[in-house]
Amino acid sequence: MTSSYRERVDPVPPHPPQDHAPELPAAALSTGAVARRLGVSPTTLRSWERRYAIGPATREDGRHRRWTAQDIARLELMCRLTAQGVPPSEAARAAVGAAPAGGDADPESAAVPETTAAPGGPNALPLGEVRPECRGLARAAVRLDAPAVEQLLEAAVAEHGLVTAWEEIIAPTLHAVGRKWASAGERYVEVEHLLSWHVSCALRRVRPAAEQLRSSPVLLACAPGEQHTLPMEALAAVLGERGLPVRMFGAALPAEALHEAVRRTGPRAAVLWSQSRSTADRPLARSVAAIEWGLRGARGHSALLLAGPGWGTGSPDPRTERLFGLRSGLTVIENALRPTDHAEQATRTGPATGTRA
Template sequence: MGGPAEGDAGLGVGAVAQRLGVAPSTLRTWDRRYGIGPSGRSPGGHRRYTSADLARLEIMQRRILAGAPPGEAARVALGAPPGTPPPPRAHGAGGNRVPVTAPGRDERQAAAVRGLARAAMALDRPAMTDLVRTALRRDGVVRAWDGLIVPVLAGIGRKHAAAGDCVEVEHLLSTVLLGSLAETAPPGRPLNARPVLLACAPEEQHSLPVHALAAALAEAGVDALVLGARVPPTALAAAIRKAGPNAVFVWSQTAETGDPAWLAALPAARPPYRLLVGGPGWAHDRLPANAAPVSALAEAVTRLTSPLGAL
């Protein structure tokens, strides 16, 4: 009586979070800190978001993405008349919208991509962490990487190439991704008796794909040693001699780090190891005969886990 119509008060925090592309924890924080929460009630007495609440949240979200502090954005949203439509979205590479696409993805995946992009642009670390952890837990490393993480990183890269900004966005998102991937526990009883070595090419600083591969391998029960970014050839050679790996994977992101001449000088071992290379930086026409290129995370996992009898 006198409150919102029952049919207008039917959305819980999870449904609103999915619709807006933010984490449920972000909505709860906005409610707790700024008083911009659900005003409706379900027949059972649970708080529910009305269409007017959604409009206010969208206004707040747009203000944040335009650079306003959350408190100021909330004040503007709460002062707007109920039902006021949100400002139009920015298009193209300008503004604060990351140009992401989600071809072939279902609506859940597409919503997650949009949500992570928005959280990244707002430097909302808790929301980014929640979205990435949820995807890793629900879909596994390979699907989360291909369906969520790569599209958002690619969108940020396109925006940086067009406008020269978003460096801080990429750095914070990478930090969140590294932390979340590191939470994948190594296998207690690995399937491989000899480890896999994962390294970046000399002077290659883009190590995130290597950490994603390590997490995907751990998920598959394979033990891997991550040497990280900018691994000198002498250091990789020493690791091969000490660890006696069954496989070595080397990543190159840029053409500046993709000269494969040094790979031929890596030491032989008994028993022999497989040498795989990944990343768009490699000059494939000059790879040594024993270096096999892989083009995707799933392919790298398959090559490094099968046949298990050869590990």
């Protein structure tokens, strides 16, 4: 689900709104854009400006803050120092003293003081080329700044929608935490746990559509022994948001329970997630795909969709299909839910009558 994305900056009008207003560098950023980039709240930036005089050098009409590359470099250093336990007052003094001088460089490639050669310092996550919101979320997670993580996740979902927020902001950050954890022994486990918890909470706050499609549900489960549930939680949230009925069974569903759940719910589609090859049980997948349900003479079977890297890239077994990514996976699921004859044409029903399995 990861990919490369060109970082973006908020556009600034090429001319000041009034004749007496100072001319701004073309790439100066608003306070909100800087906050998302750094993983702090706009309130925190204003507090730092008020207490430690580490604000933007330029204001539009004297009211709207616009942060230049040099302003952002100071803030980045202050964030790194406070994440290492340096008191904010001392971090501010060090950041002001180490800030680069002059020039109107691009804020997305602002110079970093020589004392911190790597962007984000030694604790930075290996993100690569991603959205600025992704970097901000990563910085907040490394600082264990739970309120900022929560705010950034809510803002990402509200601004970009759940699918884009997951694929371009949340998933890349989760993958970076996993890579950092894998390369640092037992360090950063706390970062992974905090971020995963807040991602899960954000996904569960997504409200399902008031009207639900009257159709067989989509069954979501993790393979036996598989504990990674966040991708399935994201899929459940998106399906619910689109009014599709879901039955979510979470982590490590035993094989017998998976068979029974399919028989009892009669899902048009069942998604089985496997994060690693050790939990990708192909004989189990074949047995689930072969299950028939319903009344004698009108038996049906589910489209079994295998999701997650554990299943590899080989050809799927009969009656199974691979899912790759949330957005493309939604298309496959929606195609599987299309009615097979006129009698099964989907209808919309209000919340009073609910859904029919």
